[in-house]
Amino acid sequence: MKVRMTVNGDDTSADVEPRLLLAHYLRDTLGLKATNVGCDTTSCGACTVLVDGESVKSCTMLAVQADDATVQTMEGLSASPEDLHPVAEAFRTEHGLQCGFCTPGMVMAAVSLLRETPRPTEREVREGLEGNLCRCTGYHNIVRAVLAASGQDPDAVIGGGHATEAPSGGVEVAPGFSTGSGA
Amino acid sequence: MIPVGFAYERPDTLDGALALLAEHGEDATVLAGGHSILPVMKLRLAAPELVIDIGRLAELDHVRVDGDELVVGAGTRHRTVESSEVVQAEAPLLAAVARTVGDPQIRHRGTLGGSLAHADPASDLPAAVLALGGTVVLRSPRGERSVPITEFYTGVFSSVKEPDELITEVRVPRTGTAGWAYEKFTRRANDWAIVAVAVVDGRVGLVNMGPTPLRAAATEAALADGAPIADAAALAAEGTEPTADLTATADYRRHLARVLTRRALTTAAGA
Incomplete structure (x- = not known):
């Protein structure tokens, strides 16, 4: 059809x-x-x-x-290789990729995440990218890239004073899941 | 993985969808967000001759208050349920549980009615609606009927929904500020619950503790008799027949049901 x-x-x-x-x-x-x-x-x-x-x-x-x-x-996403979308630019600046296979999906998921949550906490980034797997275990720099793309300083957000509580107080999922409080 | 070939119809109205369903019955399958049925079709565990796409029917996409009940259209996406201020205010458990389904991409597509219709005992939302004491509204050209969620499920992936029936809406009591909690135990992020427990207003729904979502009847009875939380939670696995699989033995599931019920009741009590 x-x-x-x-x-x-x-x-x-x-x-x-x-x-x-x-x-x-x-x-x-x-x-x-x-x-x-x-x-x-x-x-x-x-x-x-x-x-x-x-x-x-x-x-x-x-x-x-x-x-x-x-x-x-x-x-x-980007106007040209010289004029990258802020999320793509941040992935490059923060070294948010290694082999690159997950990158297009990660970037598009991050763009959607930032539309819904323009200034996310570290936890919100990690939960927002829950549906994207990186087998190079590059998550830390990916999280930094998304925070940077949101206009925040990743060093200030990660391990900083940002809220680390679950967004919904009555929900507990996966006890071992990152609290986003920094390593 | 490619599904077996099928014919595809996207009716413009609910009546059009019901007419197609009545004509094709068991040879047809309904697709809304597609996040339960498409994976099954890609694995070729289902091979319908006709797919009826109801994903764009505005008649099924709504959230509203009707008297003592919150009414959510069957085609309402998980993302809408989780972020709706009306759902958050009237039945906060439902919004919170919707947020634990899959991941954001899945929640952008999957629907409440689809999740309930799929009847997977490992799904989050059926147990939440069960704990809420909700009702499933079914429609066919023969008419409309309301089925309490306690009578909806008959087994794994099966319910009392007839082949010509469509879930049109889900109605749950407005629980407002009543204490609630959802305890979902998984080994990995973005996974099905090994066991999960939904609690609201003294009612307890269990995920993955048998072929259908269940109410922890013994726990609820003990609570109604004034038993302490610890004593009531110790009864959470009574009468359940959980399966064993790669992630857990049946005994471990019973253990989880008791522990998660105690935690959920404690959280819901605000203690």
Whole structure:
């Protein structure tokens, strides 16, 4: 069936099978390869893109579900390699990547997180990126990058006086989960 | 992983969706956010001939107060439930539990009705609605009926919902400032609960302690009789039949149910 969607500002359309996943529409139909498919099971977040401004895992969404939607991928985030989006710039400045496989998903998840929470605490960044896995264990610099992109000084926020309590007082999840209080 | 091929319909109205469901019944599956059904289809554990996409039906996406009840449309996304000031004020347990589902990307897509309909005993929201004493509203071309959540589940991934029925809304009592808590035990971030316990207003819902979400009946009875929290919580696993799997033995689940119930009751009591 025919789908149309705006991807990174461009009108796109194609005749697709209903079972085509959004991730494959982006990668194979449009040739936009920044969006990686990692686990293919809604766990790792490498395939995260923005659909109508919100982060989603494109391996768990059909292209037909995004019919008429506005989609943004890592390719459409920055104006040019010389004029990076603040989140992309912060990932570079803070060395928020090693192998880079998780990076497009991490960056798009971070963009969505900062739209909903413009000045996050360290805990809010860690919880906000809960759905993105980095197998190079680069989380610390990724968290720093997101804090920096929010206009905050990572050194002042991490281990500083920021709130370390859970946002909802009556909820306790995973006793071993980081309290965001700094290492 | 690619699903088996299927036909796809995205009706513009609830009545249109119900008509399609009535026509195709068990050959069709309903997709709202898709975060329960698409993973199952990608694993080819489900291969419906027709997918009916109800994800854009505005009729199913609402939060409102109706008398003594908070009413949440079945198509309301977890992110909306967690961030809605109305839900936070009227049934804070529901908002807090929605926030523990999956991760932000999943909560942007998954819906309350989808989670309840999927009937996974490891899911968070069914036990929360159970602790709240909520009601599931089902509709088909035959009419509408309300089923108390205590009578909704019949087994793993199964409920009294007929193939031609759609959950349209979920109604829970307005609990306002009544004490509440949710204790969810996981080994990793972004994981299913090994066991979780939802408490509000003296009612206790258990996650993953049997084939369906459960109420800790013995604990609730003891509390009603004025038993101390520690004594009531010690009864939390009574009458349950938890399974053993890679993450926990049945005995460990019973232990967790007792410990998490004590913690949740303590938090809910403000002690």
